[in-house]
Amino acid sequence: MLTEPFDQLYLVMEHIHGTSLRAYIRPDVHLPMPWAAAMAAQIATVLSHAHAVPVVHRDLKPDNVLVTADGTVKVLDFGIAAILRPDVPS
Secondary structure, rough: OOOOOOOOOOOOOOOOOOEEEEHEEEEOOOOOHHHHHHHHHHHHHHHHHHHHHOOEEOOEEEEEEEEEEOEEEEOOOOOOEEEEEOOOOO
């Protein structure tokens, strides 16, 4: 919990390599259910952590989800996210 007021907020993200979730989605091909469930579970975990801050992403879409070579999901582009705390300036 933040106890001091802050004058500025900074968004720091890691530099990662991967493929956007959009590249996996094709209307003519069904994704394997275990794979899709694993991706959804990881996205839900990321959003759960963000909402605990509380931050709302506000632009979640396949283009803003990156899948790394080992299958790890990274949610990108918190640029228009909303911080839902009165003690933190937006």
